[in-house]
């Protein structure tokens with residue numbers, strides 16, 4: 083009897099708690115006492131969390147709030163104005179952490195993406211500075227990217243010859259992982275190296291294993307400890323996949339440690355090891371596990387996103403053959419017989435505009451990475467409690483802000499050009515790399531790689547749909563990022 087009364091009292095207390103919102107909390111739906119609003123989110127859109135959250139904001143306004151579990155406030159931010167306000171509010175530059183995310187990095191909070199505070203600042207600054215010195219996003223890495231493009235074009239030719247068409251799924255991933263690993267570990271794998279294929283599988287399976295909302299469900303640490311498979315099933319996050327990747331990176335770090343020279347660092351691992359030996363105090367944030375975490379983050383954040391952007395751009399151009407031809411005419415006029423180079427970029431406004439348009443429509447990262455309120459703060463006139471998870475809906479800036487884009491559904495490169503078509507118009511309504519303190523760390527490399535790969539492939543090949551088949555779908559596949567569904571195309575050499 084006493085137990086029943088106690089259970090009823092607890093349920094009653096939870097019910098009361100669920101119905102109380104902190105004062106001036108953003109408007110939003112109420113959920114159930116224990117689980118908050120989680121069970122209802124997928125009803126708004128079963129497939130895409132960014133569309134579910136957009137529906138919420140259509141009803142409640144650009145800043146909407148609800149509870150994920152009994153005590154986790156969740157703030158959804160939509161539309162240009164509110165998104166910018168959130169991204170430039172430093173109080174919202176934290177990252178939520180949970181046991182599942184920490185599993186990726188040995189149960190500790192390490193790396194860049196899911197870290198915050200002074201440790202994140204130190205690691206992010208270090209990575210930015212040294213990747214830049216190693217040629218990240220500069221013309222000095224152009225040769226490296228070009229070698230990958232040459233290998234890729236050969237592979238595409240071989241595929242077309244052997245099969246009469248080319249399956250464009252996963253082809254670019256291999257090149258992207260290779261570029262990242264060359265900067266980080268100083269080594270280029272052959273495209274048929276099984277170790278490379280294995281790295282790729284791990285990253286791909288991880289990114290497709292979860293979606294944004296499920297990954298943020300606040301599951302207590304003990305659930306993961308005592309019911310690992312059940313918890314992974316619920317969250318979708320397959321962090322266990324990382325063990326072989328961690329082992330692979332650790333082995334390379336140990337090899338580097340044996341033969342590195344203090345005066346001539348060859349790659350990111352060498353400069354990091356140099357920093358570790360400079361700071362040997364126990365409270366230094368530079369240690370081997372941290373380095374593994376940082377490298378894993380480069381892979382998760384860098385490979386799928388860039389290769390997905392290239393794949394989507396080609397897919398949109400398959401759907402828009404006139405635009406493909408116009409790009410090729412511009413490339414022929416500006417680059418002559420050579421392949422496009424970074425130095426050609428300012429003279430290729432139409433090509434640049436088409437690539438921007440493909441990024442706007444494909445929305446590889448429609449919800450950025452979840453942010454967290456580091457302290458009590460204000461957003462859109464509402465009070466945001468410390469610890470709130472904040473989702474920044476980039477999709478709604480790119481796709482839905484009808485007063486700015488007017489016809490957001492249409493693929494129209496001209497919207498990024500001056501009326502005479504000669505100048506590129508840059509706008510802060512296009513935020514594929516997000517903005518503010520948490521903006522993408524790999525943006526310079528990603529921009530160059532996206533441009534060089536897509537422009538080079540279009541200079542060398544024409545891409546056509548398979549005859550007598552419907553055009554491949556533009557509908558993205560869901561996951562931690564959006565990706566294109568693999569598609570086949572007729573790829574014919576130009577000239």
Ligand code: HEM
Nearest residue numbers: 195380383384387388447450451515516520522523524528
């Ligand atoms: C087209 C390709 C890419 C796109 C669209 C993209 C987009 C993004 C976005 C939207 C974020 C989240 C920003 C936020 O939370 O507000 C992000 C974070 C990040 N990106 Fe990228 N990214 C790309 C390529 C890369 C590459 C090549 C790297 C390689 C190192 C990289 C490394 C990172 C890292 C480490 C973060 C976390 C930054 C932090 O939390 O401080 N990204 N990216």
